[in-house]
Amino acid sequence: MLNVSKRALATQPSPIRKLKPLADAAKKAGKTIYHLNIGQPDIPTPKEFYEGVKQAPAVLAYSPSQGMDETLDAWIGYYKTLGVSLKREEVITSTGGSEGLVMTLLALTDPGDAILVPEPYYTNYNMYARMAGIEIIPIETRAEEGFRLPNKRAIESKITPKTRAIMYCNPGNPTGVVYNAQEIEMLKQIALEKNLYLIADEVYREFAYDGLKPISVLQLSGLDQHAICVDSISKRFSACGARIGAVISHNPEVMQSVLKFAQARLSPPTLEQYGLINMLRSPSYTAFIKEMIAEFERRRNILHEEFSKTPGVLCHKPQGAFYVIAKLPVENAEEFVKWLLTEFDVHGETVMLAPAAEFYGTPGKGRDEVRIAYVLNTTALKKAMTILREGLAAYQKRTAKETVRAQ
Incomplete structure (x- = not known):
């Protein structure tokens, strides 16, 4: 039997993209997904x-x-x-x-x-x-x-x-x-x-x-x-x-x-x-950059404001790029992200995040964290954060009920 390399076998799928099949299935079922999992800017290329x-x-x-x-x-x-x-x-x-x-x-x-x-x-x-x-x-x-x-x-x-x-x-x-x-x-x-x-x-x-x-x-x-x-x-x-x-x-x-x-x-x-x-x-290069950064700073501010309304979340205000690592009040962030895609929606809409554990080299770290890319326009970002906040509340209630049943 032919085998692929040990290098390939030892390599893990991208945590940013490995849940894509779940997202595809959700879309096929008619759900709208707000993608906060990947750093793809929506600003038009100049x-x-x-x-x-x-x-x-x-x-x-x-x-x-x-x-x-x-x-x-x-x-x-x-x-x-x-x-x-x-x-x-x-x-x-x-x-x-x-x-x-x-x-x-x-x-x-x-x-x-x-x-x-x-x-x-x-x-x-x-x-x-x-x-x-x-x-x-x-x-x-x-x-x-x-x-x-x-x-x-x-x-x-x-x-x-x-x-x-x-x-x-x-x-x-x-x-x-x-x-x-x-x-x-x-x-x-x-x-x-x-x-x-x-x-x-x-x-x-x-x-x-x-x-x-x-x-x-x-x-x-x-x-x-x-x-x-x-x-x-x-x-x-x-x-x-x-x-x-x-x-x-x-x-x-x-x-x-x-x-x-x-x-x-x-x-x-x-x-x-x-x-x-x-x-x-181009003479317009500086103006393009300035306008783009101003837009992402507005998004950063919205993200921070929305997280400040979310109980149990630890999230420092990011200073640059267009990402943030947020520590959530869940035991396993990857399971939460899967649940958002497979079992939760608000009027047919949900969000997709990137589990953060595989952004760490130390085993066990980041299990309760996600990476969020604030690459949506301000209206969509506010809506996505509202859905995330409602999802967290619903997931915590679900987890609490499962804990009671297990006792």
């Missing part, structure tokens, strides 16, 4: 992006593996606005941020190595690590503390001879945290003192609220040999299907190594590069 795509030539050829020169120059121009000076050889265009992270891990680690990652973290990091044959060692953060980083000693206690890097997402998916200057400086010092790479997933950079300005790893002085930034246009342009990202570092050996893996996949998407070039160079 026309400037499509205008750029229309400039593509009649023959859609491979682009250079590093990306077209015009693409690299567009990235360089964008980072110049952040005070970061780059050369073409310090940028590689990737097929989305996901490929950028995979190529970075393949370039920096060997099978059996380990990286430190603050938990909860984007669940696909587990897949990327498994593809590279490495282990993720979680750095514990807690909902009760707003998912702030622990102190330097706690992080350093996780480091072993196998540790090659610290990887973090800022602003954070799934927590919505924006690391402050002290936290970023602490990570910098650990990287320098312990001779580790510092990999920053910065795809949500613009999504910061209350006037916060996330610090890019590329803005840190004295870290040129250690810092790697992974970026993407997916959320920034509301163009998740475009699959264009970048790996950026001042370390020439790192970039030469990443380029080898980029060459193995031949070319990043050519068509979408034209869209990126036109959008980043």
Whole structure:
């Protein structure tokens, strides 16, 4: 009998998508579902992006593996606005941020190595690590503390001879945290003192609220040999299907190594590069970003206000991205999410959330938590949160009755 790989067998389904069959069945039964489980923005992709795509030539050829020169120059121009000076050889265009992270891990680690990652973290990091044959060692953060980083000693206690890097997402998916200057400086010092790479997933950079300005790893002085930034246009342009990202570092050996893996996949998407070039160079880019962030900040505020009306929920006000981890008054959040899809509705409508347990690397953590993506318009979001609040109340009554019957 033919067998698939042990790697494949050991890999868990995406917690963001694994309950999709239940959602599909609910829709087939006539229910309307408000999707709060996946980070797919509903903001229209800007026309400037499509205008750029229309400039593509009649023959859609491979682009250079590093990306077209015009693409690299567009990235360089964008980072110049952040005070970061780059050369073409310090940028590689990737097929989305996901490929950028995979190529970075393949370039920096060997099978059996380990990286430190603050938990909860984007669940696909587990897949990327498994593809590279490495282990993720979680750095514990807690909902009760707003998912702030622990102190330097706690992080350093996780480091072993196998540790090659610290990887973090800022602003954070799934927590919505924006690391402050002290936290970023602490990570910098650990990287320098312990001779580790510092990999920053910065795809949500613009999504910061209350006037916060996330610090890019590329803005840190004295870290040129250690810092790697992974970026993407997916959320920034509301163009998740475009699959264009970048790996950026001042370390020439790192970039030469990443380029080898980029060459193995031949070319990043050519068509979408034209869209990126036109959008980043557009005079309307800044206004588009400003308007989009204002809209997501309104949604963030609604989410927080609605949760404040919900008894028993612990949910710190997110500072960035468009996610939040909420601790619910249930024993098993995944069972609650399944119940919402299969047994509960309000006038034929229900909500879908992402169980948070698999966003953790530590077994047993996050069982009573969910990740919510506030990617619906304000009217739909208010309605979804009302349904969620009613669902929680009904589920608690149901659970209480089952407990009484079991006694």
